[in-house]
Amino acid sequence: MPATLRQPWLRQRRAALTGGLVVAAVGALIGSQVLPSSAANPVAGTTYELKNVKSSMCLDVPGASRTAGAQLQQWGCTDSSSWQQFTLLDRGSGQYWLQNANSGQCVDVPGGTGTAGTRLQQWGCASGQANQLWTLRTSGSGYQLANVASGLCVSVKDGSTASGAAVVQDTCTTNNRMQWALLASGGPTPAPTTTTSAPSTGKATVAGDGTGTYKTVQAAIDAVGTGNKSRVTITIKPGTYREIVTVPKDKPFVTLTGTGSSAKDVVIVNNHSAGEYGTSGSATAFVYGADFAASNLTFSNDFDETSTADGHQAVALKVDADRAVFNGVRVLGDQDTLLVNSGRTYFKGGYVEGTVDFIFGSGTAVFDSTSIYEKRSTGGPLTAAKTDAGSKYGFLLYRTTITGATNNTTQFGRPWGPDGQVVVRESTLSATIRTAQPWTDMSGNTWQKARFFEYRNTGAGATANSNRPQLSDSQAAEYTPARYLAGSDQWNPITASATTSAAATSASRSWSNTADGFASTDGGTTGGAAGTTVTVKTYDDLVKYATSSSPYVVRIAASITVPTLGHEIPVTSNKTLVGVGTSGKILNGGIILRSGVRNVIIRNLTIGETAVASDDPDDKDFDYDGIQMDTANHVWIDHNTFTKINDGYIDSRKDTTNLTVSWNRMGDHNKTFGIGWTENVTSKITIHHNWIYNSNQRNPSVDNVARAHLYNNYLQNVTSYGNNARGATAMVVENSYFEKVKDPYFAGDATASVSQSGSVCVSCTGKKQTTGTTFKPSDYYAYTLDPAADVPALVKTYTGPQANIGN
Known part of the structure; x- marks a missing residue:
């Protein structure tokens, strides 16, 4: 009734x-x-x-x-x-x-x-x-x-x-x-339970606001049974947890996983220092239990080393256990940030920062695709290895990105013990590296007698001289991540770690419904939020609401085929077109925003299937674009996949401005992303976290854009050119990852300006050019940079339609 x-x-x-x-x-x-x-x-x-x-x-x-x-x-x-x-x-x-x-x-x-x-x-x-x-x-x-x-x-x-x-x-x-x-069934209220304990499923949730199983990380660890034989996963909701965390030796197989959108959302922090607790006792987190794992969170010690004249070592994370894995984890501190005291530890992605000896200890550790940052203006050594003489392997910095606050000041390390062992290989070294002599002595131990080597590093800080011993190709075969970590039990966390972390983070990552970048400025981009929400599954319904004069949020819950090949649906102002989970598709056609259209969001869709075989490879006869915009204003294009489109995947034309293009997947194409077709220099565009792969031209080509901010993009296998600034464009490139790209970033015209910081180039050729004066994006909006080394894994996991958007 x-x-x-x-x-x-x-x-x-x-x-x-x-x-x-x-x-x-x-x-x-x-x-x-x-x-x-x-x-x-x-x-x-x-x-x-x-x-x-x-x-x-x-x-x-x-x-x-x-x-x-x-x-x-x-x-x-x-x-x-x-x-x-x-x-x-x-x-x-x-x-x-x-x-x-x-x-x-x-x-x-x-x-x-x-x-x-x-x-x-x-x-x-x-x-x-x-x-x-x-x-x-x-x-x-x-x-x-x-x-x-x-x-x-x-x-x-x-x-x-x-x-x-x-x-x-x-x-x-x-x-x-x-x-x-x-x-x-009309019966009495079941009795509330009055106590909680670690669930039998091997899972628990920590939330500082009391909405989880436990309010502190340590309480969740304390509830783990001693001598456990199977993995216990503790998920941690976003927040700052000011506590000391200890994983005891008798509690192996513990996993800590942050459930925020990035490692910055879950922070475990304290401020103990060596002056009161001793160096090894000053840690925020102590890991003694074997087979520990952590992902998508931050360990921090926020003690300020400048606040005292001595005793200023302050450890964020101490690892004193075998077979530990840290995936996408940030470790923050000043001096002596990360102590790998014993056992084998694998760091995948993530970020480590400090000032002096901030990666140190006697254990074996591989830093794979990790960003390492020397934050002190006067520089300092990154590592202080105390490797035992009987151990072949100490620290391996593999395909890392090393940056710093100032140029020509940062050293790779110094030997805490006489037999310290460190290899820096295939890493991207910024100008922060002290090129003439990046190794130094420590406490009577000379770097020349230690086991310090490099192999095939690139970047402004890379060179070879008598103070920079290099491994030969045959020697390098003995110093791979797998060799460092194998041990007598042939432990191999490398493949398993990447798979497990991506799955765990994908399941928990949430996405804001608010536009960012330049689309968020000058009043913001809200799409159809002021109107009615409708769900469509047919072409006629899609056109009805997309072309209406009223605002609508149009949820596309099916694969919709455009009746006429290549027809671009004319979307009007104040609209949100969003796919429901991964089900929303517009096939056999595309979308166009005509002159004067404003406040449009296009999210979470698969768009494509308009390729004409006879028009390959130039795509000049049939102008079938995925999304075309002509003098549009305030547009957010987010989490879409573009596939098999005859002409441009995205064409931003004729002074379209306040545009953000984020988390899109664009691959296997000739003309990917073109911007321009104007003599004016008024547009403001943000392009971030996009995956452009197996592409030829327009990646993007940015013509006459007043402010173009490109960050955390992954360009892979690009044959013609990468980020190309043309006309009078001012283009800022930050923390992007270029792999096998011809001309990664450059000014195609002498009138354009390009600045770049923090990006990684692997197996690239041609121009990496900075020129002229650009702008500071943070003057216009707030944003967070992911380390460049993390970008490939992030965009491979999260670009394109997501199951938890549009529902």
Whole structure:
């Protein structure tokens, strides 16, 4: 029976049958906090009514609606009302869907927003959607229902006791407006559990706001059983955790995984220093348990070495265990940042920074594609190896990117022990390296007697002389990551680490619905957010809403074929076109934004299949573009895949401005991304985290753009040219990764300006040119640079349509 037709006698009958028992039990619980020992805990797979403790009303879908997006309310509890019944479906790690028995849809936080007061809705249940996942936590006489994405709790707006009051998410407190009794088939509330422990599934969640299994990382580690034989994964929600973390020797197989969008979102930090604790005792994190792993988080010691005259060593991370893996982890400090004291450790990607000897110790460590930064203006040695004479392998810096605050000041290292062993191979060395003599002595140990070598390094800081011993090709075959890590047990974490980390991070990474870069400036780009949200599965419906004069968010939930090959759908102002998960496709045609169109978002789509074989390879006869823009304004193109398009994948033409192009996949093509067709110099464009591969020209070609900011892009196998600044363009290139690219970045015209910092070039040829005066992007908007070495793995994992966008 729809909520609008409910009669008072139904509510009275419900009260007569069960209300007395429930109210009496609730009253007793509030008064004494004693739980009825006979009641059962919530059971996955059971269907419950969710009754608010304050109002005694039930969570309700208005009008028994089966429509996605229907907003939830409270209403008087009624018998056999499937629209008030929610099945608790186990999604693992102590997380659940709340699926409505009538509509089959799940309780959902719109867009995964973290805004308190947002009204909850029902939406089609979708795997990987943290905004549909809920945890149950004891609170007073009932349970708090906390959302995994937002960390906020289900509540009745303003604590109303009226039928029809909105059900919202709010900051979790003990207020009874966010306490819910779970009534199974009209029975009593299951007793809330009063204690928590590490789940038998080997998983736990840490959240400083109390929405996880534990509030501190150490509490989660403490709950791991000693002598465990299988892996225990502890996921950590975004936040700063100021604590000391210790993984004991008797607790192997512990994994810490940050669930933020990058390693910067989860920070474990403290400020102990050698002056009080000794160098090795000053660490923020101590790892003693074997087979430890960490990914997508930061270990930091924020003690300031300039604050004291002595005792200023301060360790962020101490590894004193065998077979440890750190994937996409940042380690931050000043002097003595990272101590690898014993065992074998593998660092994949990530970032390490410090001032003096900030990678040091007696253990064996491989730094694979890691960014290493010397932050002191006067420079200093990166490493201080104390490798035992009987050990062949110490530290390997493999395909790393080494940068620093100043030029010609940074040294590779010095021998803490006389037999210290370090190899720097196939790495990109910036001008920060002290080229004439990058090794130095320490405490009577001379660098010449240590085992220090280089092999095939590139960049401004790379050269060969008598102070820079080089491995021969035959010697280099003995100093590979696999050889360093193998040991007697033939340990090989290299392939497994990359696969596991990408999968773990992909499952948890969320994406903002807010445009960034230049699209966020001058009023921002909101697309159709001011209008109605519609879902389309046919070409006619897509055209109807895309060309309307009204604002719309158009969710594309199917593969839509354009009837006429190459036709470009004319999208009008104030529109969002977004694919639902990975299902949204526009095939056999493309999109065009004509003169004056503004405020458009194009996200999470696959666009293409317009190639004409007879027009290969020049693509001059059929002008079929993926997205063409002519004098458009405020456009965000994000997380799309472009495939088999006859002409340009993206053409930004005729003074199109306030444009951001991010996280797109563009490969196997001739003309990828062209910008220009104008004599004016007014456009402002941001291009970041795109994967351009197996491409010929326009990667992009940037003509007469006032401010072009290109960062964290991955260009791979490019035959004609890379980032080309033409006309009067001012182009800033930062932390991009160029692999097998001809002319990675340069000024195609003498009137253009190019600056570059932090990028990596591997097996590139031709021009890497900087010239003229450009601009400082941070003067216009905030942004975060990923280390260049991390970019290939990031964009291979996250470019193109994502399962958790558009749902």
